[in-house]
Amino acid sequence: QPALTQPPSVSGSPGQSVTISCAGTSRDVGGFNRVSWYQQSPGTAPKLIIYEVSNRPAGVSDRFSASKSGNTASLTISGLQVEDEADYYCSSYTSGSSIIVVFGGGTKLTVL
Amino acid sequence: QAQLVQSGSEVKKPGTSVKVSCQASGYTFTSYGISWVRQAPGQSLEWLGWISAYNGNRNYAQKFQGRVTMTTDTSTSTAYMELTSLKSDDTAIYYCARPLWGYAYIDWAYWGQGTLVTVSS
16 A cells, blocks of 8 residues: 555646645655655656656756645646656655655546 | 666566666766665555665665565676565566665666566466
8 A cells, every 4th residue: 555645547638737646644745855756658667757846857847847735745747748648656755663765656647 | 877777577486586686887886876666567666675886785665674685796786686485466567776866765867677577376
């Protein structure tokens, strides 16, 4: 059972914006500024699109933006394009007996 | 450009072990950590643990402690992940991943192509 909660699916039309939420607790999302987001197309490895809550790696489109409020992180994709159709996963540090990493269950984005 | 190349698919019987390799190139191997992440068919991602390629320090997810061993060979810039006492629900694609910077446990900017491990009698 994934530790972080994401909606199973979202959809949007080309040009629209969609937001994917990632709900955690004060022990993970709320407790660290170490939330990252990954995009995964079928049959490929995940691709880092956001790190440290809201930063984009070089080469990632500025149509991808992210933020965090309390225990919930959010990824927004603006100006949807057909090639954005993929699975999106959030991840975060979490505290316990040792710092570990947890993931969300993933969100399937469909571009209609 | 950093690149991680993993070993090929494996089919294993329950109770046995598997060792997956991850050969790095295009960067200074000992300047980064490596995490291992798996993905069961149709499922989300799961973090198995992390190893420093500098000094071999490790941090394993509690769920896998006692069953997983991560090592590195700096002479060949290769990381290894061995999982023992395999069960059918260990069937998954196993990825090695390198962070953007240094020895972070997260923010994986570089991924291997994945190794499918199938556990079946």
